[in-house]
Amino acid sequence: MxxxxxxxxxxxxxxxxxxxxxxxxxxxxxPIVPPSSQDPETGVSSKDITISQNPPISARLYLPKLTEPTQQVLPILVYFHGGGFCIDSAFSLNETKYMNSLISQAKVVAISVEYRLAPEHLLPIAYEDCWAALQWVASHSIEKGINNKDPWISNYGDLGRLYIGGDSAGANIAHNILMRASTEALPGDVKIFGAYLTHPFFWGAEPVGSEYRVEREKQITYTLWAMVYPSAPGGIDNPMMNPVASGAPNLGGLGCSQLLVSVAEKDLLRDRGILYHKAVKESGWKGEVELIDVEGEGHAFHILNCETESAKNLIKRLASFLLK
Incomplete structure (x- = not known):
């Protein structure tokens, strides 16, 4: 039955x-969709690859349409999709459309990581998978780094311009990758140049801003975190969920030099994103941080429908950030 x-x-x-x-x-x-040798709308090519058999980590790789294929060296973006650590996929229709749009404008080689999802694979597994994927990308800098090098990264990627990015739970992952990169070297001593965090999934026990209006323990932010990471020390105030919690590592150590934080007016998580941006600015971090606040839109609006004017504008802003 x-x-x-x-x-x-x-x-x-x-x-x-x-x-x-x-x-x-x-x-x-x-729905899940296949990769495309050339997307009819954007000209972006994509393919699916296996990064690791054990643990099982795969990814969708993207390459923009190249005007002079033999000479172009492009920035690299390692991207982490959203979905509350428990739904969605690097292979989904929405993610693929969004990535095609972003990559056609930003002209980057991109790796969208298919990390394992909760509740079958509880956190910190997603963090570990995404760190392993980033290590795999960085290993392309070493002549004998790995056996399964990918020609798109080897031939077109510039590891001197390595970016990471993510939306919602993926932005949370990106933040935690940056914190790890501040204390743990990547293969070949590759550095993350920049990162974008769009509608980051952060929360905490103490309300900030408009959060005073919501009943906290019943919020999906609470119940979701408890489900995906039940063993998290400190619960909702674990630094991986609340980067400004008491005793959390200093944000001055963020492992990149350019940071873009994006929030949306109607998103429950908006005030957390603004607080995070402010905390980074005041942390003594030596990089450049920028905040985008989009009026009239809700959480992950640019992923759910990347055809709207607001979505196109945000994707254009993200692309220009990756062109730095």
Whole structure:
């Protein structure tokens, strides 16, 4: 019989339903689509690759249309998709359309990481997968770094201009990668040049800004974090979720030199993103940080429909950041 007869253990709408037999049903997420040798709208090429068999990490790689293929060396973007650590995919329709749009304008080689999802794979697994993917990319700098080098990265990628980026949970991952990069070297001593964090998934026990108006323990931010990382020391105030929590590592150590934080007016997470931007500015960090605040839009609006005028404008801003 189908899931109608099964007993539900916990449901976190609109993300996942977990049954007592351990099975998981994902309640939302765009359909999976294949890569394209050349996207008809943007001319961007994509392909799917395996980064690691054990642990199983894969990715969708993107290459913009090149005017002079033999001479072009392009910045590299390692990207982490959103979805509350528990839904969506680097291979989904929304993510693929968004990446095609961004990459056609930014002219970067991009690696969209397919990290493992909770609740089957609880945090910190997603963080570890994304760090492993970044290490794999950086290993292209070493002559005998890895056996499974990818020709798009080897032939067109400039590891001197390495960016990371993410949306929502992916932006949370990007922040935590930056913190790790401040204390742990990447292969070949490759450095992350810049990072963008769009609508970052941060939260905390103490309300900030407009969060005073919401009942905190019932918020999806609470229940989702408890589900994806039940063993997190400090719970919702773990520094991986609340970078400004008491005792959190100093943000002055962020491992890049350019940072772009983007928030949206109607997003529940907006004030957290603004607080994070302010905290980075006041931390003594030596890089340049910029904030984009988009009026009239909600969470991940540019991913959910990248055809709107607001989405096109934000993607254009992100692309210009990657062209620095």
């Amino acid at each position: 189908g899931s109608i007869d099964k007993e539900v253990e916990v449901e976190i709408a609109p993300f996942v339903r977990i049954y007592k037999d351990g099975s998981v049903e994902r309640l939302m997420g765009a």
